[in-house]
Each structure stands twice: as C-alpha cells, then as structure tokens.
Amino acid sequence: MSEQQSPDAAAATTADREAERGLSRRGLMGLALGAGAAGVALGAGGGVIGGMALGRDQAQAATDAVAPASGIHQPGITTPVQDHLHFAAYDMMARTTRDDLAELLADWTYAATRMMQGLDVSATGAVGGSPEAPPDDTGEALGLPASNLTITFGFGPSLFDSRFGLEGQRPAGLERLPAFLGDDLDPLRSDGDLCIQACADDPQVAVHAIRNLSRIAFGRATIRWSQLGFGRTSKTTSEQATPRNLFGFKDGTANILADDTAALEENVWVSASEGPAWLAGGSYLVARRIAMLIETWDRTRLAEQDRVVGRDKAKGAPLSGGDEFTPPDFSATGPAGTPAIDARSHVRLAHPDNNGGIRILRRGYNFVDGTTDLGRLNAGLFFLSFQKSPASFITLQKALSTDAMGEYLRHVGSGLWAVPPAPAAGASVGAGLLGA
Numbered sequence: 473m474s475e476q477q478s479p480d481a482a483a484a485t486t487a488d489r490e491a492e493r494g495l496s497r498r499g500l501m502g503l504a505l506g507a508g509a510a511g512v513a514l515g516a517g518g519g520v521i522g523g524m525a526l527g528r529d530q531a532q533a534a535t536d537a538v539a540p541a542s543g544i545h546q547p548g549i550t551t552p553v554q555d556h557l558h559f560a561a562y563d564m565m566a567r568t569t570r571d572d573l574a575e576l577l578a579d580w581t582y583a584a585t586r587m588m589q590g591l592d593v594s595a596t597g598a599v600g601g602s603p604e605a606p607p608d609d610t611g612e613a614l615g616l617p618a619s620n621l622t623i624t625f626g627f628g629p630s631l632f633d634s635r636f637g638l639e640g641q642r643p644a645g646l647e648r649l650p651a652f653l654g655d656d657l658d659p660l661r662s663d664g665d666l667c668i669q670a671c672a673d674d675p676q677v678a679v680h681a682i683r684n685l686s687r688i689a690f691g692r693a694t695i696r697w698s699q700l701g702f703g704r705t706s707k708t709t710s711e712q713a714t715p716r717n718l719f720g721f722k723d724g725t726a727n728i729l730a731d732d733t734a735a736l737e738e739n740v741w742v743s744a745s746e747g748p749a750w751l752a753g754g755s756y757l758v759a760r761r762i763a764m765l766i767e768t769w770d771r772t773r774l775a776e777q778d779r780v781v782g783r784d785k786a787k788g789a790p791l792s793g794g795d796e797f798t799p800p801d802f803s804a805t806g807p808a809g810t811p812a813i814d815a816r817s818h819v820r821l822a823h824p825d826n827n828g829g830i831r832i833l834r835r836g837y838n839f840v841d842g843t844t845d846l847g848r849l850n851a852g853l854f855f856l857s858f859q860k861s862p863a864s865f866i867t868l869q870k871a872l873s874t875d876a877m878g879e880y881l882r883h884v885g886s887g888l889w890a891v892p893p894a895p896a897a898g899a900s901v902g903a904g905l906l907g908a
C-alpha cells in the first residue's frame with residue numbers, strides 16, 4: 473500500500489488471503505482449509521460443500537448454479553449470458569504504486585473467486601469476524617446462491633501510462649476509441665484504468681460483487697462510473713432463446729456462440745502470435761452506453777422499424793425471407809425492385825459480408841435509469857462486445873455511421889479495455905502483465 477489510508481476491508485482481505493496462503497496455496501483448496509470448520513470438503517466439481525456457521529448458506533450455494541470455469545479464458549465472455557449486469561470502471565488513486573496495483577489485483581482475484589462460488593469475500597465474511605470490526609463482507613448476498621455470477625476484469629489504455637511502468641507492455645491497439653460520427657460522450661461515463669463486469673442471474677448478487685470489490689479497492693482505486701443492466705440483449709449458446717432489446721426486436725440472433733470455437737479463435741481470442749504475451753488467450757472489451765430514443769421509436773410505423781433493423785419484428789427473420797436463422801440475402805429485391813434489406817439497415821451495415829468478414833461477440837444489456845429532465849425514459853442498451861482487436865469494433869462502428877437506426881440512438885458513454893486471460897491456479901488476474 474502507498475501512504476493512503478488502509479481501510480479495514482482491504483487490509484482484512486489481504487491479511488485473510490495471506491493467512492490462507494500460509495495454510496495451503498491460494499485458491500479454493502486454500503479457502504476450504506482456511507474456513508476450517510467441520511463438514512467442509514471439495515466436491516468433484518471443485519465447489520465448496522458443507523454447512524458452516526460463517527459466510528453465506530454454502531449448502532445452497534453448492535447446489536446452485538456456479539458458472540462453469542472457462543479454462544484459459546476469463547469467465548463472463550462465452551459463459552451463457554446471465555440476466556443481470558453491474559459494470560464498473562475504476563481509476564487508480566493518485567500516488568499508488570505498481571505494488572499497490574499488483575496487491576489490488578491479488579485481492580480482487582481472491583474475493584472474486586470466492587464470490588463466484590457463492591461465498592462471502594473472505595473466510596470470516598459478513599458475520600464471522602470480530603464484533604468490534606466492520607465485517608469483511610457487506611452481507612446483502614447472505615443466503616443467496618452463486619447465481620451463475622461471473623466476474624471479468626479489464627485493463628484500460630490509461631493503465632499503461634507512466635504511473636506503473638507498464639508503457640512498454642501496452643498492446644498496439646489499446647488506445648481510447650476514436651470519436652465516431654454522432655458521439656455525444658460524457659467523460660463521466662467513459663474510460664477508466666480498470667473495469668469489472670459482474671453478471672449474474674440475481675441482480676443483488678451482481679451488485680454485491682461490485683460493491684465488495686469497490687470496498688476492497690478503497691485507498692487504491694475508486695469507481696469512476698458504473699452501470700446496471702437488466703435483461704440480456706444477446707445469447708451465447710444455441711440453447712438460449714434470443715432475447716429482445718428495448719426496441720422490441722430480437723437481439724443476438726447472429727451472435728458468436730460458445731461452441732463455435734473456430735469463430736471464437738478467429739474473432740474473439742487474442743492468439744499468442746498476435747501478442748503481447750500477457751494478453752494471449754484474452755480479448756478486448758468495448759462498452760458503449762447507447763441511449764435509445766424510445767418515445768420517438770414508439771411513434772414509428774412497424775414497417776419502418778423493420779426497415780431500420782433489416783429484420784422483421786415478429787420472428788426476427790431477415791427481410792429477404794425465411795425464419796430467424798436464415799442467412800440474410802442482401803441481393804434479394806422487393807416488389808418495387810428495391811433491396812429487400814435496405815441499404816441503410818442496421819443488419820446490412822453490421823453484417824460480416826459487408827465488413828471484410830469481421831464478427832464480434834455481443835454481450836450487452838438493457839438499461840432504464842429513471843427518467844430524463846424532459847420526462848422521457850432514460851433508457852437504452854449498454855452495449856458490450858468482445859473482440860480480438862479494437863479495430864474490429866472500430867470498423868463496425870464506422871460502417872454504422874449511415875445506420876438508419878442512428879436517428880434513434882445516442883452514444884453517451886464509451887470505454888475499451890484489454891481483458892487478460894484467466895489467471896493460472898493460485899495466481900492473480902494480470903499476473904502475466906505485472907510479473908506478480
């Protein structure tokens with residue numbers, strides 16, 4: 473830590489982590505041993521099983537859905553998209569050091585690993601510590617199951633300035649996204665040294681994760697901005713039904729799916745040869761807070777809505793015909809001889825055929841943040857996408873500069889982060905970058 477104040481939560485987590493490391497190696501085995509109470513064992517799937525007086529209802533957590541580990545990739549990318557999101561961007565505090573950053577990432581990894589198993593952030597958790605000290609865990613997830621929680625960490629371009637000696641490790645494309653036509657960005661909803669995407673089936677579990685990770689960061693990093701999302705606007709498995717966005721259209725039909733390993737390798741994961749080495753197996757995350765002018769859209773004729781999207785609202789089928797999963801035929805014409813899928817439709821402009829084959833993995837969420845000063849819904853789509861290069865998103869967003877949908881949208885927030893691979897067992901996220 474720097475000379476900044478060391479809050480109880482951060483101190484407790486670091487101490488707790490170190491105590492457990494003393495008992496065994498850091499990680500789940502360490503957690504089970506560290507918990508120490510009777511009846512704690514590791515199940516075949518690696519989950520912590522057994523009733524304990526401390527922490528959350530672990531018997532319930534063990535039987536409830538724990539998002540499957542995704543091997544070398546961080547969870548929360550190809551994981552079946554959960555229904556709720558809490559996303560937060562952070563800035564490192566002034567005068568923090570590279571050691572502070574490494575320690576923060578170690579503390580975050582430790583707490584995140586626990587929370588994704590349905591556990592409190594530390595062994596003493598919400599109610600097992602000293603009555604004279606603030607609890608390590610804030611407690612609002614006590615009794616709630618793991619809820620498929622995934623926690624995904626990203627490193628923004630600004631982390632690679634001169635503060636932490638990481639200038640030489642910055643990937644070539646990791647820069648602030650360029651200004652796009654029609655951008656109306658709020659700096660207070662954009663960028664950040666670090667980001668955390670927490671997704672879960674239960675909104676309280678996602679909020680608990682961000683709240684506790686923010687608390688652990690105290691004295692080292694502060695929240696720059698955050699975003700809640702409800703209702704996924706994509707799918708990442710063929711078993712998931714295609715959800716609808718706030719325009720009422722099916723969204724996610726043509727997304728990259730988790731079992732399409734070839735498409736993932738080609739479009740989402742950074743390969744070892746693409747470098748840098750610390751990012752191999754990782755990806756790049758783009759976030760765009762896109763306000764949707766709902767009231768205007770709701771006064772638009774159905775046929776015009778279909779034309780704008782390029783698909784029909786009922787089935788999500790391309791306007792060239794077929795059903796939802798029929799590939800669009802951009803050469804098809806309507807009765808008047810004009811293109812069946814309009815030249816300025818969203819789907820035509822975003823389609824890989826018109827963008828050199830580029831595809832991205834979309835993982836966005838609906839949001840409604842109350843109403844605006846004008847009494848309109850402050851609503852939209854918190855667009856999240858994972859791609860192997862920032863250039864993929866930039867190409868698509870530029871292609872969408874003539875998008876007919878643009879009339880109903882305003883991009884008000886933006887950010888880009890490099891998402892490192894999953895840490896090796898016992899290591900912290902970003903260990904490859906920091907040499908920790």
Ligand code: HEM
Pocket residue numbers: 717719721722723724725726727760762764781783818819822823824831832852853855865868869872881
């Ligand atoms: C509020 C903003 C947006 C809305 C409401 C929206 C809505 C939709 C809808 C309804 C579809 C068709 C169904 C599907 O295949 O998923 C679609 C497809 C797509 N969108 Fe968006 N979108 C938005 C923003 C963006 C942005 C910012 C990008 C990237 C820069 C993007 C990229 C794509 C891509 C790549 C497809 C698939 C095209 C295809 O392969 O057919 N969208 N979007």
